[in-house]
Amino acid sequence: MMDRYRIGFMGWFLGVITLCGFGCAQSMQSAQPKIPVILDTDIGDDIDDTWALTMLLKSPELDLKMVIGDNYKSIYRAKLLAKLLTVAGRTDVAVGIGMGNRDGDGKQADWVKDYDLKSYAGKIHEDGVAAMIDLILKSPKPVTLIAIGPVQNLAEALKRQPQIASKVHFVGMHGSVRRGYGGKAQIDAEYNVKEDAKACQKVFTAGWDMVITPLDTCGLIQLKGDKYKAICESPDPLTKALVENYRIWRRERSADPIRQDETESSTLFDTVAVYLAFSDAFTKIEKLSIRVDDQGVTRIDPAGKPMEVATEWKDLPAYEDLLVKRITAVTVKR
Numbered sequence: 075m076m077d078r079y080r081i082g083f084m085g086w087f088l089g090v091i092t093l094c095g096f097g098c099a100q101s102m103q104s105a106q107p108k109i110p111v112i113l114d115t116d117i118g119d120d121i122d123d124t125w126a127l128t129m130l131l132k133s134p135e136l137d138l139k140m141v142i143g144d145n146y147k148s149i150y151r152a153k154l155l156a157k158l159l160t161v162a163g164r165t166d167v168a169v170g171i172g173m174g175n176r177d178g179d180g181k182q183a184d185w186v187k188d189y190d191l192k193s194y195a196g197k198i199h200e201d202g203v204a205a206m207i208d209l210i211l212k213s214p215k216p217v218t219l220i221a222i223g224p225v226q227n228l229a230e231a232l233k234r235q236p237q238i239a240s241k242v243h244f245v246g247m248h249g250s251v252r253r254g255y256g257g258k259a260q261i262d263a264e265y266n267v268k269e270d271a272k273a274c275q276k277v278f279t280a281g282w283d284m285v286i287t288p289l290d291t292c293g294l295i296q297l298k299g300d301k302y303k304a305i306c307e308s309p310d311p312l313t314k315a316l317v318e319n320y321r322i323w324r325r326e327r328s329a330d331p332i333r334q335d336e337t338e339s340s341t342l343f344d345t346v347a348v349y350l351a352f353s354d355a356f357t358k359i360e361k362l363s364i365r366v367d368d369q370g371v372t373r374i375d376p377a378g379k380p381m382e383v384a385t386e387w388k389d390l391p392a393y394e395d396l397l398v399k400r401i402t403a404v405t406v407k408r
């Protein structure tokens with residue numbers, strides 16, 4: 075992936091030099107082309123998707139075109155997405171309704187209980203999978219697909235239109251390769267994979283190039299102390315909405331033996347996939363062949379699909395600092 079960044083940077087740099095010559099650092103920064111992105115998310119279950127969407131909307135390298143809720147309960151997920159985008163002032167982003175069962179909700183239901191999906195000022199696609207296929211096929215540039223949940227929508231999209239694979243760069247929060255949750259030495263059947271192993275097998279054998287953050291790296295992200303406090307104190311309306319959602323979600327989890335208090339976040343797995351869509355400087359990336367078995371375990375196997383895997387952190391504190399800087403930034407225009 076470093077090569078891709080480097081080639082992209084060189085092309086951009088030469089282009090800018092041609093256009094405006096030396097001595098225009100400020101306009102060079104703003105001239106950097108953004109990466110078109112689709113986010114496929116099971117927002118509304120674990121809270122980390124809400125953190126990841128917030129980070130994505132505050133990452134200037136990324137140009138979010140569409141969000142789509144995955145793993146069913148699709149109206150609840152679409153409401154969360156639409157309301158968060160509205161708070162962010164980003165109703166230019168289309169919301170896709172995911173495939174399958176539309177009913178059901180989750181621990182953030184309170185935040186959208188009075189929200190009418192019809193009030194969304196942007197586009198709502200009833201068939202989100204069809205809209206995603208259309209967007210990818212019509213995009214003049216390859217699209218980065220950030221996948222942070224079980225991947226039924228993506229398996230369905232590949233089934234309907236296999237050609238999309240040649241125009242997609244896949245970045246996923248999936249699996250467990252050498253370590254499990256919390257850095258333990260045994261691998262886990264990670265939720266996003268095991269929830270629908272068949273769908274994941276389809277996605278993990280498609281022709282697109284892939285990079286993943288397994289639990290080995292994303293399972294270590296938690297903000298505590300001053301870092302967490304800075305998030306709570308940000309005046310940005312989107313960040314305030316994030317904190318509000320986190321508190322609602324935590325309250326709903328109160329019977330859970332893992333007690334969260336006012337001083338720390340939960341594990342922010344999905345944010346690492348957003349990061350890998352624009353950089354990998356703080357992680358060690360290995361090229362590994364990965365196969366998804368029928369039990370939903372990601373196995374290193376020479377017969378598997380070669381992909382880039384963020385297996386370790388090179389600089390975890392630097393990533394946490396970047397995450398805090400991004401999430402606390404005031405980006406919503408009043």
Ligand SMILES: [Ca+2]
Pocket residue numbers: 115116117120122123222223344
């Ligand atoms: Ca997720």
